[in-house]
Amino acid sequence: MMNAAPDQKSRLERLLEAGHFTVSAEVGPPMSASADFVRKKARSLVGIADAANVTDNQTAMVRMSSVAASVLCQQEGLEPVLQMTCRDRNRIAIQSDLLGAHALGLRNLLCLSGDHQAFGNHPQSKNVYDIDSIQLIKGIRELQEDSRFISGSNCKNPPRFFLGAAANPFADPEQLQYIRLHKKIEAGARFIQTQCIYDVERFARWMEYVRRHGLDKKTHILAGLLVNKSVKSLEMTKQVAGMHVPDELVERMKKASDPQEEGVRIALDTIKGLQSIPGISGVHIMAVGWESIVPTIVEEAGFLPRPSLSEVEEANA
Amino acid sequence: MIVAEQKPIDEILRTLDGFKNVLIAACGTCVTVCMAGGEKEALKLAALLQMRDADMKVSVVTPKRQCDMEFVEEILADAAEHDVVLSLGCGAGVQFMSGAIDNKLILPGLNTKFMGVTQDIGVWAEMCQGCGDCVLEQTGGVCPVTRCSKSNFNGPCGGSSDGKCEIDTEVDCGWQLIYDRLEALDQLQRLYQISEPKDWTTSRDGGPRKVHKKEMIL
Structure with missing residues (x-):
């Protein structure tokens, strides 16, 4: 079991600081209490991804807690990025869970608003949203730096996370989304994972803005992409609010004789496109419902082998 | 009403x-x-x-x-x-x-x-949740607590699309409304500052509330 020392930086943080192009993936916890499910998924990504997001009841479906599943991943040797949403917990519960997460050795934290519960399997539940994602990032950054909880009261041994946030280059209103990106970085987001990118050209325009304002120097931009295995999955993705899937891509998938192979090719083409854009520090591969394809993509994209931490430390020394 | x-x-x-x-x-x-x-x-x-x-x-x-x-x-x-x-x-x-x-x-x-207004003949819409600490002066007269499905204070979530909320294409994105209004008033700079966590003690979260107008109390 790899437990980080209290002051130890995460692998993701160290790789990014050393200037490595990182590869991250996702582990979606099960809608069950099965530890084996998480362990198996985690094992398949060891040596493939530098870290993996462990989602927090994504699409508002009840799943194993992201803290618990993150610890299971850590035990298998896969570094987790703990996701924490503002949907289900007030500021008391969020801070409490994060104290516990740090105590259990978790070091990466991605702060999110969370999908509204109207999407999930408990639409009858109460809507918390006591604080929003920007207030969460700022609150935890201040907890870490000033040893003070959100209320202002003292915390003797504060946690220390590598803090991140999400950004959607395709959401509206465009100008306000840029303002939000500035705010997230100002609040303390040291890495930004983007919404899934299908339209590389449009994402490149977003990155132009990021570079023009020097934001890629203040934070690490990790470009997100989703891998689809069928026309249906691509069409469903297109329906999700805030997702931008160009029609040509759906057509390309429809024409393909082997949609799975085409899905992989689309992902590889997207990665190639992303690598040509300056200012990106890594890719974040989401393969919802098709996690087993991630090793193939990482290998075919030429990302293997992943750097070992000792290599990084030596290079730094 | x-x-x-x-x-x-x-x-x-x-x-x-x-x-x-x-x-x-x-x-x-x-x-x-x-x-x-x-x-x-x-x-x-x-x-x-x-x-x-x-x-x-x-x-x-x-x-x-x-x-x-x-x-x-x-x-x-x-x-x-x-x-x-x-x-x-x-x-x-x-x-x-x-x-x-x-x-x-x-x-x-x-x-x-809810507390709301007559939006059209036979249509009423929610406008206020009685949070007890009005912020409408900062948001161009559009309430983020009520009209954003997540009561976000620092702008829209990533689910805002074509002016609509992620929960339903019939629901306006509250932050798109705030943005449009502040843009029209040339007041977008109001959105640059990070809004701190809200103090909900003035809302229902502080327990059932009363208002005392001292000069009226005998």
Whole structure:
């Protein structure tokens, strides 16, 4: 079991600081209490991804807690990025869970608003949203730096996370989304994972803005992409609010004789496109419902082998 | 105003089971305007109840407000002559009448929805959650607590698309409305500062609330 020392930086943080192009993936916890499910998924990504997001009841479906599943991943040797949403917990519960997460050795934290519960399997539940994602990032950054909880009261041994946030280059209103990106970085987001990118050209325009304002120097931009295995999955993705899937891509998938192979090719083409854009520090591969394809993509994209931490430390020394 | 809508007739009939002498109390203020519990709706409901149950005797009274003793006093005598009172007031009206008429059951005939406005003929929309600490001066007169599905204070989530909220394409994104309004007023700079976590003690989260206007209290 790899437990980080209290002051130890995460692998993701160290790789990014050393200037490595990182590869991250996702582990979606099960809608069950099965530890084996998480362990198996985690094992398949060891040596493939530098870290993996462990989602927090994504699409508002009840799943194993992201803290618990993150610890299971850590035990298998896969570094987790703990996701924490503002949907289900007030500021008391969020801070409490994060104290516990740090105590259990978790070091990466991605702060999110969370999908509204109207999407999930408990639409009858109460809507918390006591604080929003920007207030969460700022609150935890201040907890870490000033040893003070959100209320202002003292915390003797504060946690220390590598803090991140999400950004959607395709959401509206465009100008306000840029303002939000500035705010997230100002609040303390040291890495930004983007919404899934299908339209590389449009994402490149977003990155132009990021570079023009020097934001890629203040934070690490990790470009997100989703891998689809069928026309249906691509069409469903297109329906999700805030997702931008160009029609040509759906057509390309429809024409393909082997949609799975085409899905992989689309992902590889997207990665190639992303690598040509300056200012990106890594890719974040989401393969919802098709996690087993991630090793193939990482290998075919030429990302293997992943750097070992000792290599990084030596290079730094 | 407080916006409400009438409960389904079958539910009302179930709650009236066993009562044969019913007083429907309409309310002359908010619920009259939103056409849920005014005199017109009360008379219509009375006719409907009698159609469904020929043995039921139903009368209607319409105090100006059910949330004020001055007006509830006017119907005390009517209430005394009936087995039960079916209130077409909002939840506050039902509770106030329950306090004023202590020997009678006051049944709710409406579901109270929200504080809102008449948006169109026959359409009412929620505008205020009574959080107790108004921030409309910062957001161009559009409430983020009420009109953003996640009550975000620092702009829209990633689910805002074409001006609509991620929960439903029929729901406007509150932050798109805030943005449009501030842009039109050339006040977008108001959105650059990070909004700190809200103090919800002024809201319902601080427990049931009261307002004291000292100079009025004898």
